[in-house]
Amino acid sequence: MAVRAIAFVCLRKELKKTPKGLTLTVAKFLKNVNTVALPIAKMNSETPTIEKSDCIFCNIINKLENTEILYEDDDVCVFRDIKPASDYHILTVPKRHIEDAKSLTTNDKDLVEKMLTTAKELLSKNNLSVDDARFGYHWPPFRSVRHLHLHTIAPESKMGTIARMIFMKNSYWFASPEYVASRL
Numbered sequence: 740m741a742v743r744a745i746a747f748v749c750l751r752k753e754l755k756k757t758p759k760g761l762t763l764t765v766a767k768f769l770k771n772v773n774t775v776a777l778p779i780a781k782m783n784s785e786t787p788t789i790e791k792s793d794c795i796f797c798n799i800i801n802k803l804e805n806t807e808i809l810y811e812d813d814d815v816c817v818f819r820d821i822k823p824a825s826d827y828h829i830l831t832v833p834k835r836h837i838e839d840a841k842s843l844t845t846n847d848k849d850l851v852e853k854m855l856t857t858a859k860e861l862l863s864k865n866n867l868s869v870d871d872a873r874f875g876y877h878w879p880p881f882r883s884v885r886h887l888h889l890h891t892i893a894p895e896s897k898m899g900t901i902a903r904m905i906f907m908k909n910s911y912w913f914a915s916p917e918y919v920a921s922r923l
């Protein structure tokens with residue numbers, strides 16, 4: 740977890756140095772996050788049913804991490820992003836391990852619709868406007884964690900410059916839910 744924060748600080752420094760190298764910097768940032776060594780699973784003899792996976796989000800879904808779950812049902816799970824890009828920044832993930840937005844198929848149409856609806860409902864519950872929020876998916880190869888997740892960031896108007904670049908609307912590294920749905 741801390742490595743991701745460090746990676747972000749490095750990114751901030753590099754952006755100051757080389758404003759031209761934005762794409763490269765974003766790619767590098769995401770690569771750093773990817774290469775974080777995950778803690779080796781400890782077998783607990785009393786709870787042998789679920790083992791730690793090498794996917795951090797699967798572990799959160801399976802309650803193997805100390806992450807607060809904001810919402811869950813049979814299909815989706817919602818928790819906070821560890822590096823919020825505005826006051827409210829949540830990740831909505833499918834409980835089934837799907838690698839990324841590019842690997843979704845027509846069969847996942849209902850799932851991605853539900854992910855977006857769930858995220859919007861959480862915004863409303865927190866008195867945040869859907870119109871002042873940014874939604875999107877990383878687009879391969881610019882992935883952070885390799886488990887599909889919908890970023891929901893609000894208020895969008897309070898996002899900083901670097902966050903706006905990392906989660907840039909309709910960039911080729913961050914795709915809108917509309918775009919992702921249109922491909923299915």
Ligand SMILES: [Zn+2]
Nearest residue numbers: 794797836886
């Ligand atoms: Zn996973």
Ligand SMILES: [Zn+2]
Nearest residue numbers: 877883884888
């Ligand atoms: Zn992400």
